[in-house]
Amino acid sequence: MAVRLPRGFRAGATRAGIKPSGKPDLALLVSGLPAQWAYAATQNRAAAPSIHRGRGLYATGAPLRAVVVNAGNANCATGERGFRDDARMAELAAFRLGLAPEEVLTASTGVIGVPLPVERIAAGLPQIELTPYADPFAEAILTTDLVPKVAEAEVAGARVVGIAKGSGMIHPNMATMLAFLVTDAWVPQEALREAWRGIVDRTFNQVTVDGDTSTNDLALVMANGAYGEVPPEALFQALEGVARELAKRIARDGEGATKLLVVRVVGAVTEEEARRAARAVAGSLLWKSALYGNDPNWGRILAALGNSGARFDPLRVRISLQGIPLYAGGDLPFDRERASQAMRQEVVEVLVDLGEGEGAAEAYGCDLTEGYVRINALYTT
Amino acid sequence: MAVRLPRGFRAGATRAGIKPSGKPDLALLVSGLPAQWAYAATQNRAAAPSIHRGRGLYATGAPLRAVVVNAGNANCATGERGFRDDARMAELAAFRLGLAPEEVLTASTGVIGVPLPVERIAAGLPQIELTPYADPFAEAILTTDLVPKVAEAEVAGARVVGIAKGSGMIHPNMATMLAFLVTDAWVPQEALREAWRGIVDRTFNQVTVDGDTSTNDLALVMANGAYGEVPPEALFQALEGVARELAKRIARDGEGATKLLVVRVVGAVTEEEARRAARAVAGSLLWKSALYGNDPNWGRILAALGNSGARFDPLRVRISLQGIPLYAGGDLPFDRERASQAMRQEVVEVLVDLGEGEGAAEAYGCDLTEGYVRINALYTT
Secondary structure (H helix, E strand, O other): OOOOOOOEEEEEEEEEOOOOOOOOEEEEEEOOOOOOOOEEOOOOOOHHHHHHHHHHHHHHHHOOEEEEEEEOOOOOOOOHHHHHHHHHHHHHHHHHHOHHHHEEEEEEEEEEEOOHHHHHHHHHHHHHHOEOOOOHHHOOOOHHHHHHOOEEEEEEEEEEEEEEEEOOOOOOOOOOOEEEEEEEEEEEEEHHHHHHHHHHHHOOOHHHHOOOOOOOOEEEEEEEEEEEOOHHHHHHHHHHHHHHHHHHHHEEEEEEEEOEEEEEEEEEEOOOHHHHHHHHHOOHHHHHHHHHHOOHHHHHHHHHHOOOOOOHHHHHHHEEEEOEEEEEOOOOOOOOHHHHHHHHHHHEEEEEEEEOEEEEEEEEEOOOHHHHHHHHHOOOO | OEEEOOEEEEEEEEEEOOOOOOOOOOEEEEEEEEEEEEEEEEEOOOOOHHHHHHHHHHOOOOOEEEEEEEEEOOOOOOHHHHHHHHHHHHHHHHHHHOOOOHHHEEEEEEOOOOOOOOHHHHHHHHOOEOOOOOOHHHHHHOOOOOEEEEEEEEEEOEEEEEEEEOOOOOOOOOOOOOEEEEEEOOOOOHHHHHHHHHHHHHHHHHEEOOOOOOOOEEEEEEEEEEEEEHHHHHHHHHHHHHHHHHHHHHHOOOOOOEEEEEEEEEOOOOOHHHHHHHHHHHOOHHHHHHHHOOOOOHHHEEEEEEEOOOOOHHHHEEEEOOEEEEEOOEEEEOHHHHHHHOOOOOOOEEEEOOOOOOOOEEEEEEEOHHHHHHHHHHHHO
16 A cells, blocks of 8 residues: 655554564554644553553653554553553663653553563564554554554645554444554644544544453544644544544454444434434444344334433434435335345445434444354454 | 242233244233232333333332233334334233223333234234143243243242243343243232332343343233232342343343353442443453353453443452452463363353452353354344
8 A cells, every 4th residue: 555654754563473473563653753642542441551651641741752552462451560561662662762761652452461572572673664654554553453444634735644453342432443643734732632532532432343342442643743734623624534534444344344334323412412322323233233134124223222322202213224214203115125235235324313403423333243253252362 | 841820820822923933922911919010111212112101000000910912023113003002902901801901011022113913912812811820921922032931939938930031132221021020929019119120130130142222121020919928028039039040041042142151240349330340241242252162261351341330450350260260460370271161061150359349249141152143134123
């Protein structure tokens, strides 16, 4: 693919021997200039040391220069030792880059409960060649993902590039998902942080693969200003577009998935209720199974909506699937065979009008397949 | 099996032609004496007319005499007509039994969005033969369940019999589950209703098969006093025992399940947090998949706990599986092969000590299998 990073960013990766597969598993993303940054991290109470450390850096408000990521070992539930190992990973990366440790964010993903092989990280870091391209980094951060996920946008001459991993255990609140967005636009940190919260809530937090929330996940944005100032609203829109594109690719690449599900809810009392309603449909195992089987089973959509906490009257709800109206306060006559055919697509869209207010939102999911079960029954931690 | 109902209760069923399979699908449960009753119903906002009607009856506080159940059609999302059809089902059953309609509770389970075939119910009701046995009723209320679920207990000379259906879409808050408990003990209605709430929260609401919550479910207890007074605490204990036994059988008979999962959480700050933590583990797709694959993957248990909202410090948590300690604030050395062997059982028990307080609870679930996906991808509404 060869996606060039925005001005002033470089990245690279190596095989450090953390993944049993021997694939690239240690990666660096570096800004030549101190970058303003924002960050959203897992809400899981068993969060990994890297998440605790990241929260501490975030609280200082100081600029960030680099991220070091290992894929293959989550360094989570590794006791007190895990905190020392995480700090050591930051120190080693900082030494490699000539930075202070507190300028380097750590991220880890992979198996839980196994001590981090710090000596392999120490040996691997000097081997990383930094280039202006996103691709080696994007490949190295994958775990059970099938494909690297990179998206980009331009905004008034500045550029935005996003790189993510997902798969398995993906759910709102940063579930086993890493996302790194970088831009050469200049933006004040406070504005960036405020905008980022909403962007993450509307994109990454609306992805659900299996309802589990991981211990290690984060979504980071770094803005180094190498290009200069752009209208902040335009920048935030570009960041949201890249984040949404990555969110969809994460959902599409969910473990065992064969298609992307996009659920759009309108007519909710509030935007928050629209988000909950959309997530409930995208996360319903019964509907996800029906999606896999190409069964236009709108009863399962309605039941999931009813379980979401969003307020509505079933007699005023409307549901359509791939543009075909299925339900409007009661069963509609529709051609079941045609609706089933329309579901045999890479992307299936459900539109729900709750008929109450102005709240609207989307959620992103995938179908539930025998493949999901097989991957997770046999994937040993 | 032939389980005799408590004194003063009769039940029966017939083939009314509601299930496409032609199996028994219309059932009556009747008390010769007016019964005190308590009731818990689905929280789903798209609740069926039978649920709305039941709530209305409950609010009057008047005694109950009978329940009429159809299996095969949920009479949900059927528009205004659904409410008329539900009232008609009650009237027809009341006429058959010589009761007033407001003495008869309705319950429906099955496909959503298809009008109730009231004429078949009218034709079927006179064919029902009422006997003192629970079994024909227990068989007729099944849908995708594999086995009838009946449990019984004795308490100071009085008897308790419980009958339930489950399978699919089973989750806290009465998810596609019907449970009917009857006793010939005498108990004041107010005490019964207060106790029932707690019993349901500790048993049926701790069952999770797939996280979806249905539109039609309820758990009913009727006490007709035909035997006489017994110590209320002993009665409530017996009701809870029968409810717990039914809850376990519902979980074990989850769609596609090959084993029952019992999760016991102790050491939580509150009982409510213990319940949430236990449900989170019982409901984690990643852990349910590992359970199916006999993989003692405690990292998934810890991640699910972290996602539950229960407060704990990962460094103080202890996890054991089938009596084998796996984690105590960090990975424990354990024989992985032996732990995997220990999971090859009909019943697998997880014990978690959160190390915080006195809160304790159990939750009941099952493994996630390719069978679940197949059933739900191919089961047309």
